[in-house]
Amino acid sequence: MSCESSASRTCPSRAHAASADPTSPLPLRLLVLLHGFEDEPDRWLDAVGPIGVAGDPSVELLVPRGPHQQPGGPSWLPGHEPDELTVTATLDDLDRQIEAARGRIGCALGEVVVGGFSQGAGAALALALRDREPEGGSLLGCFAVCGMLWPPETVSYDFAAADRTSFLIVHGSGDETVPVQQGRSAARVLERHGLAARYCEHDGAGHDLDAAYLGDVSAWLAELTGA
Numbered sequence: 556m557s558c559e560s561s562a563s564r565t566c567p568s569r570a571h572a573a574s575a576d577p578t579s580p581l582p583l584r585l586l587v588l589l590h591g592f593e594d595e596p597d598r599w600l601d602a603v604g605p606i607g608v609a610g611d612p613s614v615e616l617l618v619p620r621g622p623h624q625q626p627g628g629p630s631w632l633p634g635h636e637p638d639e640l641t642v643t644a645t646l647d648d649l650d651r652q653i654e655a656a657r658g659r660i661g662c663a664l665g666e667v668v669v670g671g672f673s674q675g676a677g678a679a680l681a682l683a684l685r686d687r688e689p690e691g692g693s694l695l696g697c698f699a700v701c702g703m704l705w706p707p708e709t710v711s712y713d714f715a716a717a718d719r720t721s722f723l724i725v726h727g728s729g730d731e732t733v734p735v736q737q738g739r740s741a742a743r744v745l746e747r748h749g750l751a752a753r754y755c756e757h758d759g760a761g762h763d764l765d766a767a768y769l770g771d772v773s774a775w776l777a778e779l780t781g782a
Contacts, residue, residue, distance in 0.1 A: 563736035584662035589675030593627030676702020703737035727760025
């Protein structure tokens with residue numbers, strides 16, 4: 556396993572401040588977990604323990620269900636090829652759910668972490684990087700497990716607006732569904748835009764919620780919040 560971080564080569568971010576000053580931890584109030592293609596939200600609920608937030612009364616969980624029902628289960632897109640209209644509708648619906656949860660618990664956008672697996676990882680990255688005008692603002696963090704960046708023609712990416720978001724990209728060299736090159740590419744794109752991104756790759760790990768992947772997420776969340 557190897558992990559690489561662009562933190563030392565990018566502009567200061569909230570994650571860097573947390574590492575430098577553990578007496579001022581960053582609050583995580585809302586954790587949004589997005590399932591994969593033809594997958595069930597319950598898979599993420601089973602992973603809440605390994606990523607270290609099970610039973611934490613200060614963290615609200617939002618585990619939405621994809622809007623497109625496929626033969627094997629719900630998905631965020633009706634297939635594997637995203638298009639702008641479908642992507643926009645999916646992201647708008649997720650943003651509405653996040654906004655409703657934020658209103659219910661009274662938290663800011665900067666207290667939200669969004670993460671996902673496979674197709675849900677692409678959705679999570681798109682949510683973190685999309686143009687949020689006129690509201691603006693950045694998420695606290697975003698993690699992507701075995702995912703990829705959706706094509707730029709399908710998402711209104713605004714990398715500059717995510718300058719206060721910390722990113723974690725996790726992938727396995729044995730992933731035969733979403734090749735590891737997609738994860739590497741996503742990390743390079745984030746770094747190229749000056750964002751705080753950590754990339755972790757596990758030799759031989761496949762396309763699932765591997766315990767090693769969840770360990771990376773747990774460690775990253777703990778560092779992000781000063782836990």
